[in-house]
Amino acid sequence: MRSFHLAWISFFTCFISTFAAAPLVPIIRDNLNLTRSDIGNAGVASVSGSIFSRLVMGVICDLIGPRYGCAFVNLLVAPVVFSVAFISSAEGYLVARFMIGFSLATFVSCQYWTSIMFTSSIIGTVNGVAGGWGDMGGGVTQLLMPFLFHVIKVSGATPFTAWRIAFFIPGWLHVIIGVMVMTMGQDLPDGNLSTLQKRGDVAKDNFSKVLKNAVTNYRTWVFFLLYRFSMGVELCINNVIAEYFYDRFNLKLHTAGVIAATFGMANFAARPLGGYASDVAARKFGMRGRLWILWIVQTLGGVFCIWLGRANSLSIAITSMILFSIGAQAACGATYGIIPFVSRRSLGLISGLTGAGGNFGGGLTQLVFFSTTRFSTANGLMYMGVMAVACTIPVAFVHFPQWGSMFFPASKSGGNSEESYYSSEWNEDEKEKGLHHGSLKFAENSRSERGKRREIAAAVTPPGYNSTPDHV
Amino acid sequence: MAVQDFLLASLVLSCLAASSYGTSFSSLPATLIVSASTKQGQVLKAGEDKITVTWSLNTSLPAGTDSAYKTVKLKLCYAPVSQKDRGWRKTEDDLEKDKTCQHKIVAQPYSPSNNSFTWTVQKDVPTATYFIRAYVHNSADEEIAYGQTTDVHKTTNLFKIKAISGRHVSRYCLCLLLCFLYCVFVWILLLGEEEI
Numbered sequence: 001m002r003s004f005h006l007a008w009i010s011f012f013t014c015f016i017s018t019f020a021a022a023p024l025v026p027i028i029r030d031n032l033n034l035t036r037s038d039i040g041n042a043g044v045a046s047v048s049g050s051i052f053s054r055l056v057m058g059v060i061c062d063l064i065g066p067r068y069g070c071a072f073v074n075l076l077v078a079p080v081v082f083s084v085a086f087i088s089s090a091e092g093y094l095v096a097r098f099m100i101g102f103s104l105a106t107f108v109s110c111q112y113w114t115s116i117m118f119t120s121s122i123i124g125t126v127n128g129v130a131g132g133w134g135d136m137g138g139g140v141t142q143l144l145m146p147f148l149f150h151v152i153k154v155s156g157a158t159p160f161t162a163w164r165i166a167f168f169i170p171g172w173l174h175v176i177i178g179v180m181v182m183t184m185g186q187d188l189p190d191g192n193l194s195t196l197q198k199r200g201d202v203a204k205d206n207f208s209k210v211l212k213n214a215v216t217n218y219r220t221w222v223f224f225l226l227y228r229f230s231m232g233v234e235l236c237i238n239n240v241i242a243e244y245f246y247d248r249f250n251l252k253l254h255t256a257g258v259i260a261a262t263f264g265m266a267n268f269a270a271r272p273l274g275g276y277a278s279d280v281a282a283r284k285f286g287m288r289g290r291l292w293i294l295w296i297v298q299t300l301g302g303v304f305c306i307w308l309g310r311a312n313s314l315s316i317a318i319t320s321m322i323l324f325s326i327g328a329q330a331a332c333g334a335t336y337g338i339i340p341f342v343s344r345r346s347l348g349l350i351s352g353l354t355g356a357g358g359n360f361g362g363g364l365t366q367l368v369f370f371s372t373t374r375f376s377t378a379n380g381l382m383y384m385g386v387m388a389v390a391c392t393i394p395v396a397f398v399h400f401p402q403w404g405s406m407f408f409p410a411s412k413s414g415g416n417s418e419e420s421y422y423s424s425e426w427n428e429d430e431k432e433k434g435l436h437h438g439s440l441k442f443a444e445n446s447r448s449e450r451g452k453r454r455e456i457a458a459a460v461t462p463p464g465y466n467s468t469p470d471h472v
Numbered sequence: 473m474a475v476q477d478f479l480l481a482s483l484v485l486s487c488l489a490a491s492s493y494g495t496s497f498s499s500l501p502a503t504l505i506v507s508a509s510t511k512q513g514q515v516l517k518a519g520e521d522k523i524t525v526t527w528s529l530n531t532s533l534p535a536g537t538d539s540a541y542k543t544v545k546l547k548l549c550y551a552p553v554s555q556k557d558r559g560w561r562k563t564e565d566d567l568e569k570d571k572t573c574q575h576k577i578v579a580q581p582y583s584p585s586n587n588s589f590t591w592t593v594q595k596d597v598p599t600a601t602y603f604i605r606a607y608v609h610n611s612a613d614e615e616i617a618y619g620q621t622t623d624v625h626k627t628t629n630l631f632k633i634k635a636i637s638g639r640h641v642s643r644y645c646l647c648l649l650l651c652f653l654y655c656v657f658v659w660i661l662l663l664g665e666e667e668i
Contacts, residue, residue, distance in 0.1 A: 026560070030598030031638055035557035078653065085646055088637060158595040160638030165645060172649075175656055182660060247560050250569070373557065
């Protein structure tokens with residue numbers, strides 16, 4: 001449980017600093033003389049940096065473990081957060097937000113870490129809670145930063161100085177959490193990765209094989225697209241919603257921050273709810289249930305986003321925003337209830353690719369709908385909702401031979417078992433060396449994804465499983 | 473049931489909200505003559521420089537024009553060049569929604585002549601190009617007239633204000649923190665030796 005808490009807190013801290021500027025934009029835009037496109041581009045930059053860093057983190061997790069990855073990201077981003085105090089131009093603002101955005105890579109280490117520390121039947125819930133509590137940072141920051149700004153201003157600083165000093169707090173948090181992860185964390189249930197690799201208990205893998213395995217699995221790309229419209233949309237909203245409420249409904253900075261915060265804070269319960277719903281559906285319907293839950297909540301999220309864009313009064317806007325947040329965040333949780341099953345060998349990389357897809361989507365959406373004067377923010381929200389609904393349809397095409405898909409049951413032909421799916425990620429040479437043992441262990445564990453239908457006799461052991469000698 | 477009540481309440485609230493309009497700027501007569509000590513294109517420093525504003529009623533107007541005039545509120549307003557690509561400073565005719573004049577200078581009781589005020593540009597004023605406008609309010613605090621230092625198209629008599637950077641104090645804090653970071657890093661490295 002210690003690792004669980006370290007995982008989500010480290011990710012939470014990164015969310016805080018990535019979106020720390022958003023609620024303070026009304027002050028920052030006056031201090032740095034920003035235009036709407038400057039603000040929009042910086043918002044895009046804040047989520048784009050992590051497209052790359054999430055991929056790298058996925059690889060790092062697969063090769064050297066989540067603990068190092070997570071700690072290093074936190075310790076490296078702290079100086080950048082401190083340097084925000086020196087920004088004097090729109091370009092500086094953009095670069096700072098871009099570099100701080102790299103820290104969102106901790107999403108991958110967080111999800112990877114919880115995926116390998118907990119058992120598959122509760123993976124949706126665990127990933128959902130860890131991811132949700134981490135994402136909550138995006139909501140907490142909307143409250144925290146204006147609060148810090150206000151406290152510093154009251155103690156005598158001018159507004160243009162106060163916002164700079166406010167950034168020191170997230171910077172400190174990074175340092176503290178980075179140190180804690182290094183000293184108190186543990187990669188795997190049995191110990192730390194480097195120790196286990198030295199003992200030979202865990203095989204050291206090859207990057208290009210892990211990569212090939214991930215990119216040749218079509219499901220990776222479906223989720224890359226889908227996550228754009230749950231997480232991507234959420235990231236976009238984190239960047240624009242406080243300013244939207246401030247400008248459209250003439251609210252005070254503090255009030256706009258509070259409302260914007262409820263969006264991010266809903267993550268506390270909404271994302272875990274999505275993961276939990278995924279697990280509950282899996283108990284009865286197996287993987288097919290998980291896929292349906294994802295489609296339902298993500299589509300609902302899109303519908304409520306359309307409603308938010310069209311809301312003309314404050315109360316309707318808040319209502320639709322809350323419903324939208326529940327839908328989109330539950331969809332994020334439901335997605336990561338499925339990701340651990342897409343691949344075992346390339347779990348880190350696929351988690352990373354999906355996560356990167358989320359950021360790519362967030363950046364693209366912000367660029368298209370919220371960085372130009374072509375669409376008003378309200379219309380941008382509406383179109384974003386429409387796209388979310390349309391782009392959730394591909395989930396119907398995800399098919400697992402051993403479990404089925406939304407509209408089709410498991411393939412009837414023999415040889416479609418969990419073991420054959422997961423060991424197909426390794427070639428004969430590697431199987432001979434016994435490198436696929438971890439995958440087989442997982443495969444047995446994952447039989448829960450069949451749901452209540454258990455006709456395929458679990459007693460049939462596939463060839464090669466028992467006959468491979470235990471190697472020390 | 474609670475959901476239905478809530479939805480009904482929000483519907484009612486939204487109707488109420490929609491029905492409140494502000495005064496329209498285009499309906500206001502320009503009855504005050506306002507002038508400032510700034511020259512065209514002058515650059516003032518926030519927190520340091522001062523502006524002296526004088527205003528009086530246009531004497532060519534018929535007597536009794538100012539019978540309802542109660543208070544005068546002076547504001548610093550963005551010139552069109554500083555509103556470009558910045559929707560949060562947009563000019564709207566509905567004064568409730570108008571964002572042109574966001575910085576208050578002073579509010580004083582109305583008098584037809586001999587009005588003057590010297591204002592030190594505040595430290596939270598951003599870098600931009602400005603003019604000054606005076607709104608006249610009646611006893612119900614509604615705008616009923618105005619005057620401004622620039623012409624109708626907002627092209628003449630504009631001046632610039634240069635904001636403070638806000639960066640000097642942070643430098644001090646940063647140095648302290650860097651030292652702290654350094655110590656932490658050294659400590660981790662030492663701890664790292666035992667781990668691996």
